[in-house]
Amino acid sequence: MLSSRAEPLDAWNALNEKQHALFNSGKQVLVTEKIQDTPWPYFHIYFLVHATPMQAAAVFWDAPRAPHFIPHCLNVTVCTRPAANVAVVDYELQVPFFSNEVSKVRNILKSLPQDRGYEVSWNVLHSKYSKSGRGSFLVVPHEKESLICYSNFIDPGSIIATVLRRYAERQVQEVAVAIADQIEHEAQHDPELMRQQEEELKKALEN
Structure with missing residues (x-):
């Protein structure tokens, strides 16, 4: 495992030479960022997919399909859409040793300037087990x-802090693999x- 601070908005330059070499060999690069x-x-996983940025973003933005390919994801329901590019979503996840995790998350989609790609960011609004959460x-x-960069x-x-620490890291890596495979x-x-x-991605970005 490699440990350093990641700067996701400049994904390639956020990696050092050793990480570039690992990445170019076709492997995931896991970067952990200590949060006080x-x-x-904060887990950051970098990986390549054989697809366009639009294709990758379109698959990820289609949250209700996540249970078809994301490990331990049991149910995803879009509750509301406050704006075309915003979705408030309920997730139900299976976790070891405890009853299922249920959380409400706000997902926000945006396109990057100069056709540089796309970003979906999220914040956890409510969770059965977590104090807070965010990601992109x-x-x-x-x-x-x-x-x-996931x-x-x-x-x-x-x-759950001590019991599920290793599980959390493994789960993030498994999710990244599943996303890449699905795309x-x-x-x-x-x-x-x-x-x-x-088409749904384009509609979400029209307004």
């Missing part, structure tokens, strides 16, 4: 592929679904 007075770090899904062009931070309640699967084998998701 919290037991868990940043996708930018990188050569002929797309570079993704970031997630949870400030857990004391009851590439749709890009290569399900063009109709991808087309629908791209």
